[in-house]
Amino acid sequence: MKSGDPVTAAFMTWRRPNKEPYRSGVHGQRFVNHYANGMAKDYGNFKSDTKLPKGSIVVKDSFVVTESGEVMSGPMFLMEKKYAGFNSDSNDWLFMMIQPDGDIVGMTNGPGASKVQFCAGCHNQAPLGQDNLYYLPETVRKSN
């Protein structure tokens, strides 16, 4: 199944709160960028008491650099804040993982839901008050 998701086309124009791509150990050692849509405009403030409103979307795209220096696209990781009651196990976040060719690996409450359960499992352990968000490593945060 192709994602056909408007997000995959749109997110390149969204705010990018990181200064440069960085390597994410918890997302397969890939290099990633974060992007946040308009609803998620407070994402870039990295305040621990920020609760993003319904409709907020934060995505990370990723790429891998092979030993020979080749750059290859990796999957896209997405979180979207849904309505209250959407999914209590994920604190009402929808998690989605999309392959570089547009195939959806899985999404919360949708096809392949079991394949993204581990996402919520780890994001549920984000520091209290951060609404399941981990934000960026401090060293790559852009100051506003």
Ligand code: HEC
């Ligand atoms: C073992 C823990 C862990 C797992 C599993 C995990 N993440 Fe993350 N995620 C993090 C951490 C830590 C960050 C903060 C940035 C970083 O270090 O990459 C993050 C950041 C993110 C972000 C940016 C929003 C934020 O929290 O700041 C998205 C979107 C995201 N992850 C989606 C996913 C998806 C989708 C999956 C499953 C396919 C997943 N993550 C699995 C730990 C995890």
